[in-house]
Amino acid sequence: MASKWRVRAPVFAALGDETRLSLVAKLCGGRPHSISQLAEGSKLTRQAITKHLRVLESVGIVHSVRAGRESRFEFDPEPMEGIKEYLDFVSEKWDQALSRLVSFVEI
Amino acid sequence: MASKWRVRAPVFAALGDETRLSLVAKLCGGRPHSISQLAEGSKLTRQAITKHLRVLESVGIVHSVRAGRESRFEFDPEPMEGIKEYLDFVSEKWDQALSRLVSFVEI
DNA sequence: CTAATTTGCAACCTGGAGGTTGCTTAAGAT
DNA sequence: ATCTTAAGCAACCTCCAGGTTGCAAATTAG
Numbered sequence: 001m002a003s004k005w006r007v008r009a010p011v012f013a014a015l016g017d018e019t020r021l022s023l024v025a026k027l028c029g030g031r032p033h034s035i036s037q038l039a040e041g042s043k044l045t046r047q048a049i050t051k052h053l054r055v056l057e058s059v060g061i062v063h064s065v066r067a068g069r070e071s072r073f074e075f076d077p078e079p080m081e082g083i084k085e086y087l088d089f090v091s092e093k094w095d096q097a098l099s100r101l102v103s104f105v106e107i
Numbered sequence: 108m109a110s111k112w113r114v115r116a117p118v119f120a121a122l123g124d125e126t127r128l129s130l131v132a133k134l135c136g137g138r139p140h141s142i143s144q145l146a147e148g149s150k151l152t153r154q155a156i157t158k159h160l161r162v163l164e165s166v167g168i169v170h171s172v173r174a175g176r177e178s179r180f181e182f183d184p185e186p187m188e189g190i191k192e193y194l195d196f197v198s199e200k201w202d203q204a205l206s207r208l209v210s211f212v213e214i
Numbered sequence: 215c216t217a218a219t220t221t222g223c224a225a226c227c228t229g230g231a232g233g234t235t236g237c238t239t240a241a242g243a244t
Numbered sequence: 245a246t247c248t249t250a251a252g253c254a255a256c257c258t259c260c261a262g263g264t265t266g267c268a269a270a271t272t273a274g
Contacts, residue, residue: 005132009125016120017232018113021193025112028197030204036250048233050251055231069241069250077201080194086128087187087194090135094184097137124262143220155263157221162261176220176271 005086014059032072112193118186121166139179
């Protein structure tokens, strides 16, 4: 059970960056975006954005589809559903701890 | 709205490590643990564990209470509720994108 | 008082994250 | 055929995360 969500760490790590959070926020709208499009508003270089996209891709949050001379990135929901499992596990365990505390005080 | 969850990145980053994930999983049970207790089963040094705890503390997932010669760490739920907001935002936006796609196909 | 336990502090090392620049290759546009 | 745009590749740099070791300080136990 411990090793179950140990594998989630890289997904959390992939989301542990402002730039990547905003990339995901853009891509989860459903419309695929090319690298240049995604780099457009940013202060960072296109290459920097590319690297961030590869990080997201390496944990499955995103995948790329080559279309002509541009490669379009699309969102993939599964990994983020995965880390919700961890968060729910923690919340549930915490809630149980709280209710144990309450019933102890009430006795 | 973009800057709203930009501040969540450090919380994700703090969870982006196997060791810290298991520390949180232990502490969310409600019982405070000293550093030595938390380092007990691990292959890592006590100092390594301490550093990880400080990372979690720096984003508010955990806080320490000095009790005699030992400092006990306790779980704090707020930051993790915070990142759920981001995940829910993404899920919702994605679901809307999907339903738009479905209604487009159906027409 | 002395010995053992729990932390804290500081220095140090290594690898990789995040970013840049420069150049090449592929694909559309004219 | 040429120009332009999109992306890939590779080298490089800097800085910090993650880990270690060694020692000092505080607290508790005997």
